[in-house]
Amino acid sequence: MGEKNISIIGVPLDLGQNRRGVDMGPSAIRYAGLVERIESIGHQVMDEGDIYVDAAEQRDSDETNLKNLDEVVKATTRLAQKVTDIVESGNFPLVLGGDHSIAIGTLSGLAVKYKNLGVIWYDAHADLNTEETSPSGNIHGMPLAALIGLGHDKLVNLHNEGQKVKPENVVIIGARSVDPGERELIREKGIKVYTMHEIDRHGMTTVMEDAIAYLKDRQVDGVHLSLDLDGLDPLYTPGVGTPVPGGMSYRESHLAMEMLEDSKIITSAEFVEVNPVLDDKNKTADVAVGLMGSLFGEKLL
Known part of the structure; x- marks a missing residue:
């Protein structure tokens, strides 16, 4: 990526799940x-x-089944303003989660600068639920829906009104746990998804080459990487809240990060869902830092 000025922001939010x-x-x-x-x-x-x-206030809401909605909105609004300040200063925002609901704040902050933003969503889940389709009411399963303009008004209109990312500018990589409502939405909106089937069949090199070419063809003015550590197989990242077996390997994930670095398209990033309570000797955080090393240009030789 060349030498960058990188601003790190932590978001200790666990209320989206x-x-x-x-x-x-x-x-x-x-x-x-x-x-x-x-x-x-x-x-x-x-x-x-x-x-x-x-x-979080321990109370039920008559307004919505979404859990901790007000607290999530407050935290992600603060994050959105911080991200906006960082990109306007010319720095690279690197956001550390916290659960994946924080992406609503990250991308809402980025949308002030980037009007045709591309997104790589590296995740076992699509995170495209709304309050109507969510089986749990957990907001960490909804950020991508909110960002493309679907869901609760407080999430969709966070920081600035309306859609922050066009559905056709989103690429999901590593999906293997998709709810029925999400599946419908993916088809309806034409969202680009590389499931584990594509990765197994064609290999990570082909998938990343296709994903990078796809976003370049969309003429995006920036690309945000939103990486959920549960995208990797839980053998490598045991410290996540919603592990799904059969995920991407440690080496495949490093290759993906190395290819993104080589492409020079990434303008911001977040790494989410590291849960040390569920982890084994900080193994998942170590993997996250290793992947960030590859993303920012660390080389063996």
Whole structure:
């Protein structure tokens, strides 16, 4: 990527889902040596600290079945403003989760600058549920739907009104757990998805080459990488809240990051769903930092 000024933002948010512990993800990733790893590659790193997250009120809402909606909206609104400030200063935003609901804030902040943003969603899940289709009411299964303009008004209109990303500018990689409502939406909106079937059949090299070419053909003005650690097989990343067997390997994921670095298309990134409570000796955070090393140009030779 060449030398970059990278601003790190932690988002200790675990209210978009039921399992506690993912709020400690940013600390676990920092503890795994993130800043030192990126600086050793030659980048300038500024750790901007963590976004403040309100405690959840234990109450049911007559308005919606979405869990902790107001608290998620407040935290992601703060994140969105911080991301906007960072991109307007010319720095590269690197966001550490927290659960995947934080992506609503990250991309809402990016949308102030990028009007034709491309997104690579590296994840076992499509995250395209709405309150009507969600089996759980967990907002971490809804961020991509909200970002393409579907779902609760408070999520869709966060930071600025309406759709933040065009559905045709989204590429999902590694999907293997998709709900029926999400499947319908993928077909209806023409969202590009590479499931594990495509990765197994054609290989990660072909999938990434196709994904990069696809986004370049869309003439996007930036590309955001949203990487959920459950995209990898839980053999490599046990510390995630919703593990799905049969995922991408450690080596396939490093290759994907190396190819993104070679392509020079990535303008922002987030790494989410590291849960140290469920982890084994910080293994998942170590993998996250290793993948960031590859994304930012770390080479063996």
